[in-house]
Structures are given as structure tokens and as C-alpha cells.
Amino acid sequence: MGIFLLIRLGAFLLIPCAYWSMDLLNYSQAGKSALLGGLAVLAVSSWSASRATTRGGVGSGWAIGVVTPFVFILAVEAFLRDFFGVSHDDGIVIEALFNSNGGEAAEFVIANSRGMMKHSAFFALALLLFASAAWASGRYHPLTSGRSLGAGGRSKRRNWPLLTFGGLFLLVHLNPTMRKADPFLYFPIRYAKWEYEIEKTRQLQEQLRSTLSDPHLQSMQYAGEGARTVVFMLGESTTRLNWSLYGYPRETTPRLQGMADDLLVFQDVLTGFPGTDGSIKQIFTPATLQKPNLWAKQPDILTMASRAGYKTFWLSNHSTDRQGAVSIISSHADVTTLTNKGGSRGEGSYDEVLLPEFQRALDDPAPRKFIILHMLGAHPAYHFRYPEPFAIFDDAEDDITRQLLEQGRAPWAVMLRNQDDNAMVYMDYLLSKMxxxxxxxAARTPTAWLFAPDHGEDVAHYTNFSGHNSRVRSMYEIPLIFWSSPGFSDGTFDREAVRARPYQLDVLDNTLLGLLAVRGDYYEASSDLFSPEFRPGARTYNNMPYP
Ligand SMILES: [Zn+2]
Incomplete structure (x- = not known):
């Protein structure tokens, strides 16, 4: 009995140990799986060892069946850590898991096929290792070796290992963090928590909106004169490193460069969060890097603008805006239009579907309008984001491709860069059109227009990796551009000084309130990019000081 169990336990424990020694998992991830999975292996093996009917192949099959989900969770955690530098409980992963849909999931698989293949291979190898050991251990099976067969009276004694290991397995579940590591409870526990928090926030926000319970919200008033329109274009997955407007050698933004004299091109702006949900929470609410939870407790700027007499519009091509935290914020607009009806891969999902919606909002007779456009931008997979005529960098042989190849990038990494740059050209076309x-x-109403993406992207900038990578600068370094009609502001600010201001999007709500001329307790002039009282704050990326 002893050797039989030891071989199986040893074979299983090798798997988390191997992941840990390659630094694909940290000790806590590896340790919890080792403990839970180890006890499960001991319990199922001692059960099969105690019965003649589950000897040999049947018993091994049971052991492999029980081990598979544990190895699967190890593979998922290792993939996330290896490719995205995130732990499985990071907000960005929870968002991706539960605030996604079929189309986005399919695109994730396409965009990350290489990483998934690598870790699927590890998964298969680990299972093969365990399966071989499970078969090999059959030689030492107590019923095969004939050592523990005896009179019927002994059967009770044969049950004690199962009861011990099974009991221990259940006992460790009393610890909540161990419970969360159980592959069978892994997703249900996290989903229930996510759903509970979203629902709780939705109720709290409804209460804030419909009552006069918040005196700070009461203080938010329109301090401007007459009519005004403020447009905020929220892009997606766009780093300024790939814009020729910011010095990138490829002509990715020719149209914006053509109108550069009319634009204020901010030189030094970072996002606060490397994922859509987290970034939107910071941009549209008083939440900041230091106080990320305020998004749930305090009103968002759509609610503030409404109170101050604005008609608000949320026009989105993001198919996931109908779920999770973003759906709470977007539902606070007077007009919420989600143009992307299907998955995000459909033909109709190019961002140009926003153009007629934008025109309709501009034509609305309300004197004060706050229009938010949420683009799909350059969200992976890149080649779904632009129509064919914009595919101008496919097969390019220029300084960029040469430089990437000299840096040792794989041909497929260069291809993804080309596709991402195509998406930039399409974005340039749409932004200039807007x-x-x-x-x-603006011939009728003083108008301001601001563009920023939710975050940047890593498109083979540092390694072959392309996608969301919270560890690198290109994920945070973003473009921010501004246009306004001559009648919009008094024009007293020094454009040169303003465009050099270091800024981070977690406090962009103050700049937007500033443009809306909505003042009150939730407005901080020191965080408003255009205010004479602006003071730069400390900035961080990936929990490190920037620069
Ligand atoms: Zn995003």
C-alpha cells in the first residue's frame, strides 16, 4: 500500500514543483494546488486500492480523472503569469473572465494562440507524466501484490486511508483561500463574488442618483454660460509609441498630423490601469490609483453632468458595455446606444458604425451635451478592427520591419505589429472624421473634443509578445489629444506649457468636469489638465514609480 500511494503522490507533486521551479507559478499558487491535489490523489488511490473491482486500469482512470482539473488550474494560472504577468485573482483577469462574451473569448484565443499552445503542451505533458506513474504504480497495488488481502473482518481497516485522506481534503476546505484553489469551486466562487459586488454597486449607485442623499453631488453646478458640447472619445488598446503624431517612423496618423496646428497633442500621459474596466472606473468616477474603490461609492461624472443640466450620451461599439461595472456607468447616460449587436468580430463592428450615432447626438436640440464615444479601437485581435483598404502595412518592408527583425522578433510578431499599425491608420481616419x-x-455651439484610449498595448515592443501586458511601459504610455472651437474657452492657457504637463488618466474625471464647466465638491482643479491651478501628481505603472 505504501509504495503504491507514494509513487502516485510523488508523480503529482512533481507537477506544481516543476511549475514553481520554472517560476511559472509562485509558491502560494503551487503550494495550495499541491496540498489539495495531493490529498485528492491519496484519497482516490486509497479508495481504489481497497477494492478488487477498481484495481489496475479502472483505478488508474479514476486517479487521472481526479487529477486532471488540478493540473488544468495549474496550467491556467501559469499561462496568466507567464504571458500577462498577472495572478488569477487580479481585477483584470476577473473582468476578462466574467465580463466577456463569446466573440471576445474567440478573439482572445486567436490573439493568444501561441501562449495557449505552449501551456496546453505543458498540461498534456504533466498529465502524461501522472498517467504513466499511475499505471506503473499498479505493480505495487496491494491487491495485485497480495499483501493486504485477508479475511472479511479486515475490510474496515482497509478503509482508514480513504477516510483519513478524504477527511483531510474536506477539512482544508474550511480555509477560504484553500477553498478558492479547489478547481471545482474555482470559477463558481469567483463568479458569485463578482456578481454580488456588481449588483450591490448597481443598487448603491441607483440610490445615489435618485435621491438627494449626497450633499457633494448637490454641490455640482454648471458654472459656464449658455450652450456647450463636450465630446469624449474613449479609445481602446492604443499606445502613443505607434503614432507618427508622436514620432513613430511609420505614417500611422497622417490625417491628424495634417490638422496638428488645431490640436493640442499632450506629450506625457499615462493610463492608470492596464485593462478596460479598471481604467473606465478611474476615468469616469472619483476613483484614483490610491483610492480605486471610490468608483462604487461615489457618483460618476455622467450623473454629475446630468445634475448640472447636461444631456448625456454613451455611444459604444464595445460589445461588453452591457455587462459588469461599465454597464452601471453607461446606463447613467440619458441616451445609451450600443451599436455592436453581435460578438465583436462581426462586419458591423468596425468603429465607423459610431459615425451616424455621433451625428444624431450632435443634432440633438439640448443646449448642453456631453457625448461619450467608446470605440473598439485596436483591441486584440487587431486584424478584426479595420476594413481591407486600411491594411496598408501588410507585407511592409520598411525601417520598422527591419528594426524588429534585427531585434530578433519572429515573423509572426512582425505581422501582428503590421496589423496593429493598420488599426492605427483606421483610427486616424475615424478620429479626424469625428x-x-x-x-x-461648432458653428452653432461652442464645442470641445478630447481623445484618450483606456490604456496602451504591447505590440512586440519588448519581446515577441503582443497583447495586454501590465508589466511594460507601452501598456501605459498613451496619446491624449484635444480640439476645441474658437468660442469654446477664453483661451488664456499657455498651450506649450499645457501640452507638456505630466498626467495620468485616473484623475481625468477632473479634466472632463473642467471642460463641462461643472464645479463643486467632486472637482479638483489641481487635477484638471487645463486649469491654471494644475499640479502634477506622483505617477505609477505596474505599482512602480514612473518614469
Ligand atoms: Zn481596454
């Missing part, structure tokens, strides 16, 4: 639309509208 500025033109805002310009015509």
Missing part, C-alpha cells in the same frame, strides 16, 4: 463633424457642429 473632429470634422465636431467642427461643423
Amino acid at each position: 473632429i470634422d463633424m465636431a467642427r461643423s457642429h
Whole structure:
């Protein structure tokens, strides 16, 4: 009995140990799986060892079946840590797991196929290792070796290992963090918690909106004169490192460069969070890097703008805006239009579907309008983000491809860069078109237009990796551009000084309130990019000081 169990336990424990020694898992991830999985292996093996009917192949099959989910969770955690530098409980993973849909999931698989293949191979190898050991241990099976067969009276004694190991397995579940590591409870526990928190927040926000219970919200008033339109274009997965407007050698933003004299191109802006949900919570609410939970407790700027007499619009091509935290914020607009009806891969999901919605909002007779456009931008997979005529860098042989190849990038990494740059050109086309639309509208109403993406992207900038990578600077370094009609502001600020201001998007709500001329307790002039009282704050990326 002893050797039989030891071989199986040893074979299983090798798997978390191997992940840990390659630094694909930390000791806590590896340790919890080792303890839980180890006890499960001992329990199922001692059970099969005690019965003649489950000897040999059947018993091994049971052991492999029980071990598979544990190895699967190890593989998932290792993939996330290896490719994205995140732990399985990071907000960004929870968001991706539960605030996604079929289309986005399929795109994730396409965009990350290489990483998934690597870790699927590890998964298969680990299972093969355990399966071989499970078969090999059959030689020492107590019923095969004939050592523990005896009179019927002994059967009770044969049950004690199962009771001991099974009991211990259940006992460690009393610890909540161990419970969360159980592969069978892994997703249900996290989903229930996520759903509970979203629902709780939704109720709290409803209460804030519909009552006069918050005196700070009461203080938010329109301090401007007459009519005004403020447009905020929220992009997606765009680093300024890939914009020729910021010096990238490829012509990715020719149209914006053509109108550069009219634009304020901010030189030194970071996002606060490397994922859509987390970034949106910081941008649209008083939440900051230091106080990320305020998004749930305090009103968002759509609610503030409404109170101050604005008609608010949330026009989105993001198919996931109908779920999770973003759905709470977007539902606070007077008009919420989600143009992306299907998964995000469909033909109709190019961001140009926002153009007619934008025109309709501009034509709305309300005197004060706050229009938010949420683009799919360059969200992976990149080649779904632009129509064919914009695929101008496919098969490019220029300084960028040469430089990437010299840096040792794989051909597929270069291909992804080319596709991402195509998406930049399409974005340039749409942004310039939207500025033109805002310009015509400004003949009637003073208008301001601001663009920033939710975060940057890593497109083979440092390694072959392309995608969301919270460890690198390109994930945080973003473009921020501004256009306004001559009648919009008194124009007293020094444009040169303002465009050099170091800024981070976690406090962008103050800049937006500033443009809306909504003042009160939730407005901090020191965090408003355009205010004479602006003071730069400390900035961080990946929990490290920036720069
Ligand atoms: Zn995003």
C-alpha cells in the first residue's frame, strides 16, 4: 500500500514543483494546488486500492480523472503569469473572465494562440507524466501484490486511508483561500463574488442618483454660460509609441498630423490601469490609483453632468458595455446606444458604425451635451478592427520591419505589429472624421473634443509578445489629444506649457468636469489638465514609480 500511494503522490507533486521551479507559478499558487491535489490523489488511490473491482486500469482512470482539473488550474494560472504577468485573482483577469462574451473569448484565443499552445503542451505533458506513474504504480497495488488481502473482518481497516485522506481534503476546505484553489469551486466562487459586488454597486449607485442623499453631488453646478458640447472619445488598446503624431517612423496618423496646428497633442500621459474596466472606473468616477474603490461609492461624472443640466450620451461599439461595472456607468447616460449587436468580430463592428450615432447626438436640440464615444479601437485581435483598404502595412518592408527583425522578433510578431499599425491608420481616419463633424457642429455651439484610449498595448515592443501586458511601459504610455472651437474657452492657457504637463488618466474625471464647466465638491482643479491651478501628481505603472 505504501509504495503504491507514494509513487502516485510523488508523480503529482512533481507537477506544481516543476511549475514553481520554472517560476511559472509562485509558491502560494503551487503550494495550495499541491496540498489539495495531493490529498485528492491519496484519497482516490486509497479508495481504489481497497477494492478488487477498481484495481489496475479502472483505478488508474479514476486517479487521472481526479487529477486532471488540478493540473488544468495549474496550467491556467501559469499561462496568466507567464504571458500577462498577472495572478488569477487580479481585477483584470476577473473582468476578462466574467465580463466577456463569446466573440471576445474567440478573439482572445486567436490573439493568444501561441501562449495557449505552449501551456496546453505543458498540461498534456504533466498529465502524461501522472498517467504513466499511475499505471506503473499498479505493480505495487496491494491487491495485485497480495499483501493486504485477508479475511472479511479486515475490510474496515482497509478503509482508514480513504477516510483519513478524504477527511483531510474536506477539512482544508474550511480555509477560504484553500477553498478558492479547489478547481471545482474555482470559477463558481469567483463568479458569485463578482456578481454580488456588481449588483450591490448597481443598487448603491441607483440610490445615489435618485435621491438627494449626497450633499457633494448637490454641490455640482454648471458654472459656464449658455450652450456647450463636450465630446469624449474613449479609445481602446492604443499606445502613443505607434503614432507618427508622436514620432513613430511609420505614417500611422497622417490625417491628424495634417490638422496638428488645431490640436493640442499632450506629450506625457499615462493610463492608470492596464485593462478596460479598471481604467473606465478611474476615468469616469472619483476613483484614483490610491483610492480605486471610490468608483462604487461615489457618483460618476455622467450623473454629475446630468445634475448640472447636461444631456448625456454613451455611444459604444464595445460589445461588453452591457455587462459588469461599465454597464452601471453607461446606463447613467440619458441616451445609451450600443451599436455592436453581435460578438465583436462581426462586419458591423468596425468603429465607423459610431459615425451616424455621433451625428444624431450632435443634432440633438439640448443646449448642453456631453457625448461619450467608446470605440473598439485596436483591441486584440487587431486584424478584426479595420476594413481591407486600411491594411496598408501588410507585407511592409520598411525601417520598422527591419528594426524588429534585427531585434530578433519572429515573423509572426512582425505581422501582428503590421496589423496593429493598420488599426492605427483606421483610427486616424475615424478620429479626424469625428473632429470634422465636431467642427461643423461648432458653428452653432461652442464645442470641445478630447481623445484618450483606456490604456496602451504591447505590440512586440519588448519581446515577441503582443497583447495586454501590465508589466511594460507601452501598456501605459498613451496619446491624449484635444480640439476645441474658437468660442469654446477664453483661451488664456499657455498651450506649450499645457501640452507638456505630466498626467495620468485616473484623475481625468477632473479634466472632463473642467471642460463641462461643472464645479463643486467632486472637482479638483489641481487635477484638471487645463486649469491654471494644475499640479502634477506622483505617477505609477505596474505599482512602480514612473518614469
Ligand atoms: Zn481596454
